[in-house]
Amino acid sequence: AGVFGSWLGATILDEKKTRSALWAAMRGLAVAALSYFFLFAVELFVAVLYNDNIDSDGFFRLISVIALTFLIALLVFGWLIAVTGAAAGALLYLFQNKTTESGTNRNSLSDK
Secondary structure (H helix, E strand, O other): OHHHHHHHHHHHHOOOOOOOHHHHHHHHHHHHHHHHHHHHHHHHHHHHHOOOOOOHHHHHHHHHHHHHHHHHHHHHHHHHHHHHHHHHHHHHHHHHHHHHHHHHHHHHHHHO
């Protein structure tokens, strides 16, 4: 999650790449979705890695159970992940704009 947050989330603060709160919300949604998929991939990797005595039938059963759990959780909590990611992106963009505006106002007052 931290990798995707720093990779995609840092561009929310870049004024050249993110021009509106809507774009920031979309980037926040992308960060949340990629973090969820990354969590699934890591869980799958760890489950396969630490099951030494699993045969090929058990391997596919393990993958199908994890995938089914992932899909059910996506149906139940996917809307929450999407709303939280989009809201975090938009709020981060708005906070960054607010601090940039207040910083330029303070600098312009101190120059006089």
